[in-house]
Amino acid sequence: MQKRLPVFFAILFLWASSCNEETPVSKTSREKIIVTDLDHEPIAKDLLSKLQGKASNGRISSLEIKDAFFKYEDPDSGVLNYTFPLPDKSPEYFENMILSKYDDGFYGFIYRYIPDENYIKGESFRGTLQQFDLEENLIGEFTIPFEQDSIYAGGRTQLLNQCVQSIEQKCVTTYKVETVTDYPCHCQYDRRTQLSSVCTFSFNMGMCDDMTTAPPGGGGTYVAMGSGPSPKAGGGGSGGNTTGTIKPKTNPVVIVVPENDLYVGDKCVACIENLLKNPCLKMVAKKVLNPALASTFNNLIQDIFNKNDKVNLIIKEGSLTKDAAIGSTNPAAIENGIMSVTVTLDPTKLAQSSQERIASVIYHECFHAIVNSLSNNSYSGDEQHIVMFTNKLDLLAQALAAVYPAMSLGDAKGMILVGLIAKDGGMSPEGDKWPTPFVDKVLSYSHFTRSQIDIIFKRYETFHTSGTACD
Amino acid sequence: MKLSIHQVQHVINHTSFVIKMILMSQLIIGCRHNATKNYILPDFETNKSISEISKSIRNITDEKDFAVVYTIIPGDMNLEVYPIKMFCLKDSTWEKIEIRRGIIELDSLYTQGDPDVVEKDIILKKVCRKIEGESFLKKLTTYNLFTMQEEFQLKKRCEEIRTDNKVPEYTDLGFSSFYIIHGSNVRNLTYQLYNREEDCPSMTEWEDIEKIISLYEDEWYSKNH
Numbered sequence: 001m002q003k004r005l006p007v008f009f010a011i012l013f014l015w016a017s018s019c020n021e022e023t024p025v026s027k028t029s030r031e032k033i034i035v036t037d038l039d040h041e042p043i044a045k046d047l048l049s050k051l052q053g054k055a056s057n058g059r060i061s062s063l064e065i066k067d068a069f070f071k072y073e074d075p076d077s078g079v080l081n082y083t084f085p086l087p088d089k090s091p092e093y094f095e096n097m098i099l100s101k102y103d104d105g106f107y108g109f110i111y112r113y114i115p116d117e118n119y120i121k122g123e124s125f126r127g128t129l130q131q132f133d134l135e136e137n138l139i140g141e142f143t144i145p146f147e148q149d150s151i152y153a154g155g156r157t158q159l160l161n162q163c164v165q166s167i168e169q170k171c172v173t174t175y176k177v178e179t180v181t182d183y184p185c186h187c188q189y190d191r192r193t194q195l196s197s198v199c200t201f202s203f204n205m206g207m208c209d210d211m212t213t214a215p216p217g218g219g220g221t222y223v224a225m226g227s228g229p230s231p232k233a234g235g236g237g238s239g240g241n242t243t244g245t246i247k248p249k250t251n252p253v254v255i256v257v258p259e260n261d262l263y264v265g266d267k268c269v270a271c272i273e274n275l276l277k278n279p280c281l282k283m284v285a286k287k288v289l290n291p292a293l294a295s296t297f298n299n300l301i302q303d304i305f306n307k308n309d310k311v312n313l314i315i316k317e318g319s320l321t322k323d324a325a326i327g328s329t330n331p332a333a334i335e336n337g338i339m340s341v342t343v344t345l346d347p348t349k350l351a352q353s354s355q356e357r358i359a360s361v362i363y364h365e366c367f368h369a370i371v372n373s374l375s376n377n378s379y380s381g382d383e384q385h386i387v388m389f390t391n392k393l394d395l396l397a398q399a400l401a402a403v404y405p406a407m408s409l410g411d412a413k414g415m416i417l418v419g420l421i422a423k424d425g426g427m428s429p430e431g432d433k434w435p436t437p438f439v440d441k442v443l444s445y446s447h448f449t450r451s452q453i454d455i456i457f458k459r460y461e462t463f464h465t466s467g468t469a470c471d
Numbered sequence: 472m473k474l475s476i477h478q479v480q481h482v483i484n485h486t487s488f489v490i491k492m493i494l495m496s497q498l499i500i501g502c503r504h505n506a507t508k509n510y511i512l513p514d515f516e517t518n519k520s521i522s523e524i525s526k527s528i529r530n531i532t533d534e535k536d537f538a539v540v541y542t543i544i545p546g547d548m549n550l551e552v553y554p555i556k557m558f559c560l561k562d563s564t565w566e567k568i569e570i571r572r573g574i575i576e577l578d579s580l581y582t583q584g585d586p587d588v589v590e591k592d593i594i595l596k597k598v599c600r601k602i603e604g605e606s607f608l609k610k611l612t613t614y615n616l617f618t619m620q621e622e623f624q625l626k627k628r629c630e631e632i633r634t635d636n637k638v639p640e641y642t643d644l645g646f647s648s649f650y651i652i653h654g655s656n657v658r659n660l661t662y663q664l665y666n667r668e669e670d671c672p673s674m675t676e677w678e679d680i681e682k683i684i685s686l687y688e689d690e691w692y693s694k695n696h
Contacts, residue, residue: 320546320644320665322647322664322665322681322684323546323644323645323646323647323663323664323665324543324544324545324546324549324551324553324644324645324646325545325546325547325548325549325643325644325645325665326546326548326549326643327548327643328546328641328642328643328644328665329641329642329643330639330641331639331640331641333639349549360548361548364547364548364643365642365643368642368643377640380640381547381640381642381643384642385547418548418550419547419548421550422545422546422547422548422549422550423547425544426525428523428524428525430544430646430648430659430661431544431645431646431648431661431663432646433544457550
């Protein structure tokens with residue numbers, strides 16, 4: 001027994017020491033973007049409290065931070081900043097407030113994003129970025145993508161170079177729950193200058209993928225010393241703002257977020273989670289749910305599932321053979337305050353289908369997902385289908401035609417109406433099928449005949465004389 | 472009139488022959504009448520009128536003594552047509568009859584083209600060996616098809632055992648549909664099965680329904696029945 005004691009203690013020691021090493025990822029990882037909230041960020045809470053106590057700008061003093069905000073922290077370089085979305089003041093632009101740590105304390109800025117006419121919501125931001133201090137004095141203005149002659153007005157941020165390649169990094173989330181996890185996000189790193197840029201997030205879908213700025217040179221509104229980690233590298237806060245005075249590791253504020261999927265632990269918040277494995281299904285789902293698509297229906301999908309951190313859409317594969325189904329939508333389910341709606345597609349049923357057919361099935365299911373989430377499952381499948389095939393037929397068809405421009409609006413309507421034909425249960429319908437006269441009545445709203453729909457369906461699905469193959 | 476002994480004997484013989492014939496014919500008729508009753512057919516509760524059954528099913532089952540029909544009602548957006556499979560008893564013979572619907576006549580496809588192709592139903596029939604028919608019926612009974620509650624009743628029970636008291640409703644699914652037909656008595660059962668074993672984990676009915684479906688899907692023409 002005595003011989004075994006040292007072994008036992010050795011094991012105990014190893015076990016105990018392994019426990020001690022369980023440090024949160026956020027403390028040990030480099031270059032972390034963190035989605036967080038005030039409950040988890042005492043420094044930010046303290047800064048806001050100090051700021052709001054003395055702010056002369058009414059917008060800032062009355063600002064309420066209820067939801068998530070972003071933190072970027074790199075303990076090695078000493079970079080620490082927080083990005084808060086500001087309430088919309090104008091439909092022409094959107095703004096974030098940034099609190100950035102420098103050598104002598106935290107400085108506050110307002111970043112105003114003014115999209116140009118080429119900017120498509122959801123894509124990398126294009127337009128003008130104006131930098132203000134918290135009193136809303138303009139201190140810098142840049143065009144994005146950057147141009148060398150951007151106006152520089154003595155702010156703490158200045159143009160360093162044009163574009164750098166963004167690289168994928170691991171980011172963490174501490175939002176709402178105490179879970180810390182890595183998730184892929186794109187942050188920025190200038191390989192040429194070895195400057196790792198500071199990432200904040202542009203809320204409201206203003207994404208800027210390739211943007212870097214120079215070390216601080218002045219401007220901004222001094223907020224407070226803060227009690228965060230001390231920078232190890234110089235912040236360049238001397239006020240010198242000469243173009244070209246690059247001080248490595250004294251990093252500027254940069255905005256980067258091509259991905260707007262956020263995770264809490266394994267849970268995706270503000271997400272459309274494409275878990276499809278079949279390459280064709282995955283590709284089509286990605287295509288039809290692309291935030292950049294300009295269709296009213298897709299905008300609705302993005303607004304509900306991709307910008308709202310309380311509602312998620314999950315698209316996955318599953319066998320629906322037992323119920324002879326191609327796709328299905330679960331009722332909305334709420335867990336830990338987050339609502340999720342899951343859409344299941346059966347890959348075996350769609351294996352030979354055209355992209356257009358798959359897309360029509362995905363939009364059909366997304367319609368259910370939207371109604372289930374907005375109504376908290378208050379509407380029956382029948383109620384939803386009636387609306388889908390009458391009042392909302394154009395909405396879905398236009399979205400489908402927007403994804404596949406070669407497809408006429410008529411064909412798109414026909415493909416959506418395939419679902420109506422499938423509802424026909426004859427004169428003695430079983431299950432949830434509809435009697436033929438009722439199907440005909442619903443069909444009459446569309447001004448389509450059964451044979452027209454049949455021909456469209458066969459062109460895209462049976463004979464493949466129309467449509468886009470997956471390969 | 473006085474009958475001779477010979478005549479009396481003849482009358483007795485004749486009468487006896489007639490009685491024997493009557494008895495024999497009774498026996499034969501009786502045997503024929505009991506043919507369906509050679510099997511103790513399971514009782515079931517009627518829930519549908521025979522007039523509500525589709526003509527394609529009735530065309531066949533009207534001539535049978537007993538039938539258990541299975542088919543699939545496809546989900547929304549699914550335009551596939553599924554076969555109708557019937558396990559039927561006529562006299563003392565069990566049959567497996569399958570209607571394969573919407574089979575395209577190839578000639579018409581080449582000569583007339585879409586949309587004027589000719590679609591036909593093909594009816595396949597297999598006369599079962601006695602042991603096969605009996606085994607199939609026994610399995611249907613073992614998996615409780617004839618006493619199975621309707622879906623709404625199963626869901627109600629499921630609701631009661633769930634903590635949230637709600638059974639998830641999934642959109643766009645199809646149904647597995649059964650008809651038990653005996654004369655004018657009909658029981659129709661339709662079920663959606665997706666995720667039900669997970670949704671209602673302590674209920675064995677969903678598993679039983681899947682086993683019944685598997686008899687019709689996977690073991691329909693196998694030698695085991």
